[in-house]
Structures are given as structure tokens and as C-alpha cells.
Amino acid sequence: MDSLDLDFYAITRAFLFFSLIGLMVVLEYFFSFHRLGKAGVRRRRVSNWYLGIVNIIVALPLSTLTTAAYCEYYQIGLFNLLKVPFGLVFILWFIIYDLYVYLFHRLSHATFLWHFHKIHHSDKSLNVTTSFRFHPVEYILFNALKIVLIILLGPYFFVILVSDFIQAILVFWGHSNIALNAKLEQALSRIIITPRYHVMHHTQDECRRNYAAGLTLWDYLFHTQTEPLWNKDDINKLTLGVQTKTNWSEFKNLLLINKLIHFLGRLQFVYFKFPLITIGVAVIFGIVEFY
Template sequence: MGFLEDKDLWTYTTRTTTSLEHLSQIKTAIFLFALIVFHLIEYLFPFYLGRRKLSHDMRNLGLGVLNAIVLAPVFSKATLLVSQAAYARKYGLFNRIELPPFVEILVVFLLFDLWMYAWHRMNHKIPFLWRFHLVHHADPEVDASSALRFHTGEIFLSGMARLIIVLLLGLAVEQIILYETMLLPIILFHHSNINLMKKADQLIRILFVTPRLHWVHHSKIRDEMDTNYGSIFSFWDRIFRTIRFKQNMKEIGQGVDGIQEKESNSFFKMLRLPFSNGYDPCER
């Protein structure tokens, strides 16, 4: 693993645990700072006017806090164990090849972001996965807090799938945290209800996912919803021909057809939504 210079497993394990704690603290600080900044910008310069912020945001933040308390510690530990096991047994791509550190981290970012694109697309195409992912899409007023609105079931399934990717690629924990440190502010950004100048959005989306791209993804119209799957980089949608632009963003109705706002307008209703008999994910 070119990213790691130490070949002794004990040294690697000790160093990884220490660096994991330090990098995780940095990641959390950057995420919280970005959340505050984008909420402030939304308040001062909103694109969609007249939205109810407090109750809406508290519901979404509640889901985020639940996932952070219940699942984040479990998968942090599981990821560390899988990464260590892969390193010890030389499993995975990056445990078998040697690359310069900068090249390796760049390739890791690209491959992991490609996986995020593929996983997101699977969540739209596989009815069982969509049953949980629809909680995210059922938000009728997408903003920065919507980046936290993921059902605990989806986070669990995503975490399990990610462990397989960590094993197959032979990823170091530091690499994953560095990717997430970049991912989280960008996800907050492209969910944000900010009045970003159209020209600025067009320039940024050459490389990164932007609000005007992601708002299309949150459309109620299926042909629009099933586009723009990118997490960090927008070029995956160009490569796989799933990119969609829309001129008049005010025309976009956000949410999921067949789900009324009252069915997901509380914390507990969002948790129950995937198990509701009133919505068939196969009919989306």
C-alpha cells in the first residue's frame, strides 16, 4: 500500500488508530463549520423563498444525529478492522500495488467516488434499496439539512456495502476519512437552498456537483429524479449519460409522487416510512 510507509502491522495498527482519531476530529469540525455556513447563506440568500426552516431542519438533523450515535461508531470500528485485516493479508488492489502517495490518494478518490455514484444509482433501481432511500427524496423542501436526511436502514446497508469496497480496494482508514472530509461539505453544498448565480453554478459543475444539478435529482418527475447521481464529481453522470439540466429551476416540484408531506413530516414518520403499506417501491 503506497499510501502507508510502515510495513509492520503493529506499527500500522497503532498509527492508524491515532491518526483516525485526529482525522475524524478534523472531519467533524469541517462538517459542522460547513453546515453552519450553508445554513447562514440559505437564510440570507435563499433560492426558494417562504420555506419553513426550523421544524423542517430539526427533523432532518434528528435523523442525522440518530445515525451518528447508533451507526457511525460501529462502522468506524468495523472499517478499521477490515482495513487492518486487508493490510495484514495483502488483500485488495492497493495492498498489492505500489503507487506514489499523491497518485494513490487521487486514484482512491476517483474509485471511491465512482462507487458512490454506482451505489446511489442502485438505490434508485433496486426496489428494496429504494424503500429506504425514498426517505431522503420525500423531503419536499430540499436544503442543507436534507444532506442529513437518510434513513438508518439506508446508512446500515450503505455501510455494509462500503466494507466490501474497503476490502476489495485495500483502502487505508486515512484515505476513507480524507475522502469523507471532502465529500460532506460538497453534499451540504449541493443540497443547499442558496441563490448561487447561474454562471457560477455552470462553472463549478464542470467538475463538481452543484445545487442546480442536484435539485433536478430531487424532482418528483421520475425521468428527472433518475439522473444526476454524482456525489462529489459531476463527470460520472456525463460519462454514463445520466446528466440532466433544467433551465427553470422554479418548475421543479421536490419530493416523491405518492407520498404526501404529512406522511413524512415528523421524525418517527420518517423512520416508519420504508415499512408503510401505503407505498409500493416497485411503482415509483
């Protein structure tokens, strides 16, 4: 498969993806199911889009589509070596990758990764754009490990093309503020994440529950599931976000710029007594201070 084919499929998928995201944003406006965190929601939405753009840029070298195409062309990975049928590869990859997302998500609530993942949880009003709200370090690490998984298993190019699209839409829908019929959503939540199911994970009391990002099977299997609230009035009493004094409305705080500069400054004081790295970082990221 040549580069023109790769570009065509990537652009087509991106067009469909952002078209559906736009549709979800419109549906949120007319059919929302909660009013949580309305104060400052517009500014947070803009910051979320900014983070999304930053993550797209930093993740450009970590293309899963290119990796899958390369592995398929050179017959790298278990599925390629065994010539596993496409349909079976799709099912196996979808399940394995979804389990990987679940496990990585649980790990991101552990000590070190939580410093980055709490950026995602700092949004006080869950909506479609919250799905963009990830720190670049977490985003890079997630995609780097995913590429390792692709190299080991060798899922076909079109498997990655389609499965990534489906799972990304599930993630964005799960974070959305789109109301569904309660009985229908209750039935769906036994299989896949839904807005009411996932909003529980973003509460301060239940943030270590409902980790699933696609199939809810993993929460049931590993006993991390908590029952969603189906009544809108009960949902609007929930408290989202993280308990911290940091002003997460500032874009620079979402990138942890101040903490990084402070940390590097301490290192320089100890080892070199001259804050050269601190100054360098401040210059490179200085433009962020204007947000």
C-alpha cells in the same frame, strides 16, 4: 497508528466538517436561490437533524477510518500489497469511490431500496440538512458495502480521511440552498455537482436524472444528465418531494416505524398467531411516537 491518533484525526475532521456545515446554514439564510417548500421547513430541518444523529449512532460500528487504519497496518488490500504511491492511491480511490456512490444511488431508486431512499426524497425544500435525511437501513448498507470496498482495495488511512471529507462537503453543498453566480455554477457543474444541478434530481419529474454526488462525469458517461435551470423564477416553479399520502413531517414516518410494525404483525399472525414481535418493536421504538 494507535487509538489516540485515530481519535485525534477523527475529532479534528468532525470539527472542521460541522464548522463548514454551520457556515453553509448561515449562507443559506442570506444567499438562497429558491423558495421551494417553505411551509413546514423548520420542522423538516429538525427531523433531518434527528435522522443525522440516529445514523451517526447506528453507523458507529462501521468506521471507515478504523477499517482503513487496520488494512494499512496489516497490509490488506490491493494498494497496500502493491505499495502504490499515496498520490496515485488518492486519485484512484476518489474516482472509484465516487463511481460507487453513483451506482449505489442509482440502485437506491430501484424497487427494494426505494422504500428507504424515498425518505431522502420526501423533503420538499432542499437544504443542507437534507443531506442527513437518510433511513438508517440505507445508511448502514451503504457503509457496509463501502467497508468491503476498502478491504478489497486498501486505500491508506489519510486517503480516506481527506477524500471522505471532500466528498461529504460536496454532498452537503450540492443539497444546499446557496446561490452562486449562474455562469460560475454552470461551469462548475460540468465537473462537480452544484445546488442548481442537484435540485433537479429532487424534482418529481426528474428524480431519475442527475444522480451524481460528486463528479458529474458519471451522469454524462451513463446518459443520466439533465440540464439544470439557471433562472430563479423557473426553479421556484419546480415540485420537490415524492407523491404519497404519508405525512413525512412526522419523525416516526421517516423511520417507517408504522410500516415495520404492520409488516411484522402480519408475519406473526401467519406463523405464530401472537403479535409478540410487534409488541416488542412497539415498546423499543415507542419513544419515537412522541415526536
